[in-house]
Amino acid sequence: MNITAINATDKAIIEQVVAIADAHFAVGYLAPQQVIDYCNSPKNNVFVYQKNHQVLGFCLSAILDKTHLLEYTKDHPRVFECPADDAFGVIKTIAILPKVQKTGIGSALFAHAEQKLIQKSVNRIIIPAWVYADTMPIANIMKNHHYQPWFYVKQFWLDICNDELNCPKKQNNTCICDLHFHQKICI
Numbered sequence: 001m002n003i004t005a006i007n008a009t010d011k012a013i014i015e016q017v018v019a020i021a022d023a024h025f026a027v028g029y030l031a032p033q034q035v036i037d038y039c040n041s042p043k044n045n046v047f048v049y050q051k052n053h054q055v056l057g058f059c060l061s062a063i064l065d066k067t068h069l070l071e072y073t074k075d076h077p078r079v080f081e082c083p084a085d086d087a088f089g090v091i092k093t094i095a096i097l098p099k100v101q102k103t104g105i106g107s108a109l110f111a112h113a114e115q116k117l118i119q120k121s122v123n124r125i126i127i128p129a130w131v132y133a134d135t136m137p138i139a140n141i142m143k144n145h146h147y148q149p150w151f152y153v154k155q156f157w158l159d160i161c162n163d164e165l166n167c168p169k170k171q172n173n174t175c176i177c178d179l180h181f182h183q184k185i186c187i
């Protein structure tokens with residue numbers, strides 16, 4: 001198995017994870033300290049796919065309660081309707097080194113993260129899918145794993161994009177990225 005969950009002390013690996021995120025999303029989207037905090041939280045996981053000590057891709061997963069999912073989704077009404085004690089598994093971020101994209105690494109990381117969340121008995125698994133200009137990079141993986149659209153938040157990063165992030169998908173200097181939440185009911 002080339003996939004492992006990393007620790008907060010794996011500095012060299014964390015550097016590679018951040019470099020992939022910089023190339024994939026925007027410089028500063030994922031700070032080293034955020035990866036470390038992720039590793040240190042027992043409900044979160046950072047999975048990496050490695051070959052010959054090189055990180056080829058990574059995936060962040062988390063288990064959120066309703067309060068934290070509301071915070072994350074900007075108090076979306078669909079989340080308000082959920083039972084108060086539901087546990088939500090979230091496969092939050094997945095990115096692959098450009099030269100090895102479309103080789104199955106993303107699918108393998110996704111399947112691994114999903115399996116680990118199912119083992120933790122979450123009620124639903126949520127995928128916040130990045131969408132820009134009618135493109136949803138993770139669409140095929142979600143289709144293969146039978147996820148259904150749930151709701152979306154338009155221009156999810158608008159507040160922070162212009163100040164802190166420089167999203168590569170900007171049009172007329174404005175971030176056009178939406179976040180489409182998909183879900184699979186587990187129990």
Ligand SMILES: [Zn+2]
Pocket residue numbers: 157161167168169170175176177
């Ligand atoms: Zn954007």
